[in-house]
Amino acid sequence: MMKKTLQSILAISFLSIGISADAQTRYLDDVFTGVTVTSDVVYANNISILPMLQSLPPAATDLVCDIYEPSGDSVINRPVIIVAHTGSFLPAVINGQPTGTKTDSSIVEQCMRWAKKGYVAVAFSNRLGWNPTSTDQATRTSTLIQAAYRGIQDARAMVRYMRMTEATGNAYGIDPTKIVMGGHGTGAYISLGVATLDTATQMYIPKFMNLA
Incomplete structure (x- = not known):
């Protein structure tokens, strides 16, 4: 018994x-157990100031992203999670950190996990560069604000690109009405700017403009 x-x-x-x-x-x-990654997809092209680090003029550069999808998925209206990397608006190593790219291990890990749950995850690169070593506070402040604004512009371009892919064949099987954005460190700052700023004039804050 x-x-x-x-x-x-x-x-x-x-x-x-x-x-x-x-x-x-x-x-x-x-x-899902598998994830398909499409790397270095060009989502926009814009002027970068990074060449100035080598005493060269600003130049147009391709802005790229990595797109993570669940392997073998047949759903064609999936929510999108866009994530921006950290890095203090400077290239990795130059920023004094081991991080600062769309392939940071923490970014890759999160995107892989989201894709396994059924989302389309996107890690993107944004334009970098400002002058943190200037002895002039006004220069440090103004170039940092400019770097942040460029990051916001690029993040908005990333959203527009994903919506464009849906309107032109929906290669990544997304729902353009269900796009969210977040980030790590500096990337979180960019995401917050995307959510709260509508016009450049909203960045005209007196305490940042009257530094004399």
């Missing part, structure tokens, strides 16, 4: 495990 009872309990337990696995919820649980 005890043996039959134990067998029944084990059978019910395995059945419960099976039901639990079948009841995974998309966007909450990992419902």
Whole structure:
């Protein structure tokens, strides 16, 4: 009798495990095991000031992103999560940090996890550069604000690009009405700017303009 009872309990337990696995919820649980990554997709082109570090004039540069999708997925109206990297608006290493690119390990890990839950995740690069070593406070402040504004412009361009892909064939199977953005460190600052700033004049703050 005890043996039959134990067998029944084990059978019910395995059945419960099976039901639990079948009841995974998309966007909450990992419902995919594989992720397809399309790297270095050009989402925009704009003027970068980084060449000035080598005493060269500003130049047009391609802005690129990596797009993560769940492998084998047939859904064509998936929400999009866009993530911006950290880096203090300067290239990695130059910024005194080991991070500062769209392939930072923490960025890749998050995008992989989101894709396994069924989202389309996007890690993008934005234009960098400002003058943190100037002895003039006005120069440091103004170039930092300009760097932040360029980052916001690029983030908005990233959103426009994803919406454009949906309107021209929907290669990445997204829902253009369900796009969210976040970031790490400096990238979070950019995301906040995207959410709160509508015009450049909103950045005209007296304490940043009257530094004399």
